[in-house]
Amino acid sequence: MATVTLENIARSFNQVKVISDITFQVPDGEFWVLVGPSGCGKSTILRSIAGLDEITEGNLYFDRTLMNTIPARERDVAMVFQNYALYPHLTVAQNLSFGLKMRGINKSVITEKVEFVSQILDINHLLHRKPKDLSGGQQQRVALGRAIIRQPKVFLLDEPLSNLDAQLRDQTRTELKKLHNKVGITTIYVTHDQVEAMTLGDRIVVLDQGKIQQIGTPAQIYDNPVNRMVATFLGTPAMxxxxxxxxxxxxxxxxxxxxxxxxxxxxxxxxxxxxxxxxxxxxxxxxxxxxxxxxxxxxxxxxxxxxxxxxxxxxxxxxxxxxxxxxxxxxxxxxxxxxxxxxxxxxxxxxxxxxxxxxxxx
Structure with missing residues (x-):
């Protein structure tokens, strides 16, 4: 686990600056949510932390280590996307253990980790199934498990619940919060859904047009919005x-x-x-x-x-x-x-x- 610090991060595409002056610090073990309308730059921030997008300006630190030039594969970050991207020809157990096998982890250690993670996510009865035999919620939990089993320093989630129906989203959101309480991995979660932001985050970062509008706890942002955009974005129905x-x-x-x-x-x-x-x-x-x-x-x-x-x-x-x-x-x-x-x-x-x-x- 790690404290993630962003200092004046900016990212440009073809001389167009899509995020600028992004500065915040996620303490070790906390769950932070990046929220904002489509195109506000939240996924770009997440990809910059993961190393999938190059940082144009500013510095990124994990604890006290500067990460700007460290390749994505060496950052010890696990990321779950909107598309779960499970290997269709592998069973649930094989999907969970694939990353550990590629790292040459001992077989007995892999078996122990698969059992531990599958129990936490309540998918231990699905280990012999393949993705096509799973529901959307079950596939989502396998994708989470594949990330968690590595025990990364940082856990990044890019709208992982958007493909689920309303009832399953509510259920999975609760399970995700319980899961974080168990494993305690530093987590940064991206969503455009203000309900997810309010219910999941220890703190919320509200973004608009590539810039931070406000950072605070859900209660602070709801009760004391700094501007009209924040006030109208959070709350159902809107202000x-x-x-x-x-x-x-x-x-x-x-x-x-x-x-x-x-x-x-x-x-x-x-x-x-x-x-x-x-x-x-x-x-x-x-x-x-x-x-x-x-x-x-x-x-x-x-x-x-x-x-x-x-x-x-x-x-x-x-x-x-x-x-x-x-x-x-x-x-x-x-x-x-x-x-x-x-x-x-x-x-x-x-x-x-x-x-x-x-x-x-x-």
């Missing part, structure tokens, strides 16, 4: 972003409904009439009238989409006389139908305000 305008101590929505500022926000927001801001509020902090109300008092929204999820209902609505769309998270007992109108209330105590252009949080 609502509502354009507002400051005027005489209040924020105005659509120049019709006002939200009086609390003393806290009066100190934070420059008192410039006509200044525009983006108000961010998560769906769970929007209060909704129990009964429909189409009066002109307060902020009125109209239901456009209803998504029952069993324990709760997700509602997509539009603020009346505007083009502002909002998402709400409501209990199942709440009753409403498409095109119904109701009052909504925003709590500024649970709101965020972002600069419209930069997206930075005030």
């Amino acid at each position: 609502n972003i509502i354009p507002v305008t400051y005027h005489d101590g209040a924020l105005w929505i659509n120049q019709q409904q006002s939200l009086p500022l609390t003393p806290y926000w009066k100190e934070k927001i420059p008192p410039h009439n006509g200044q525009g801001w983006d108000l961010g509020i998560r769906p769970e902090y929007i209060n909704v009238s129990i009964e429909s109300d189409s009066s002109d008092n307060g902020i009125i929204a109209q239901i456009e989409v209803i998504e029952p999820l069993g324990k709760e209902i997700l509602v997509g609505a539009t603020i009346v006389d505007s083009e502002i769309n909002i998402n709400l998270q409501l209990p199942m007992k709440w009753k409403g139908e498409r095109f119904d109108r109701f009052k909504i209330e925003f709590s500024l105590d649970h709101s965020y305000i972002f600069e419209p252009i930069s997206g930075n949080r005030i």
Whole structure:
């Protein structure tokens, strides 16, 4: 196991810089997740750590050893890809032991390691099967086992659950967390799924357009996003972003409904009439009238989409006389139908305000 340190890492392809100034340190034995939209550079970072992509700028260390010029085969890194890439003509046991045989490990040691890993992953009853006889979840566990059996310094996972169905993903995600607790290998996991990031990571690195946006624990990033991108990317359903305008101590929505500022926000927001801001509020902090109300008092929204999820209902609505769309998270007992109108209330105590252009949080 090793502490992985990235210092100002950059990677360019044909003079186009796809990642830049990537700096963070994964302590020995921790589980870190790189998350962000497609094309943000997270897989490039992972491949740079593995040695599959050359680092254009910056330094990579395992503990205190500079790894920039060390070939991939000598980095003692195990990587699991989205495609499990199992050898189809070999049994599960042979797939697990292949890497050890290539290294000339003693046969008795290999047998012992195969038994240990197969028990951890609950695939010991599958050792004589071939990949074509396995389910997707079983193949995924074999791929994990083939990486773990080497006992590498660093374990790299590039969206390994994306080929699984929803139920199996949930189950495998739990198993993966338990597995890490058992083996304690320094792990860096890449995903675009914010649920995986929030549930798996000791810490999360949020990326966008090749740059780090924020690093922190799941709770820190969810409760204190540094900018609009982070705020809207993490959380299901996504945080609502509502354009507002400051005027005489209040924020105005659509120049019709006002939200009086609390003393806290009066100190934070420059008192410039006509200044525009983006108000961010998560769906769970929007209060909704129990009964429909189409009066002109307060902020009125109209239901456009209803998504029952069993324990709760997700509602997509539009603020009346505007083009502002909002998402709400409501209990199942709440009753409403498409095109119904109701009052909504925003709590500024649970709101965020972002600069419209930069997206930075005030």
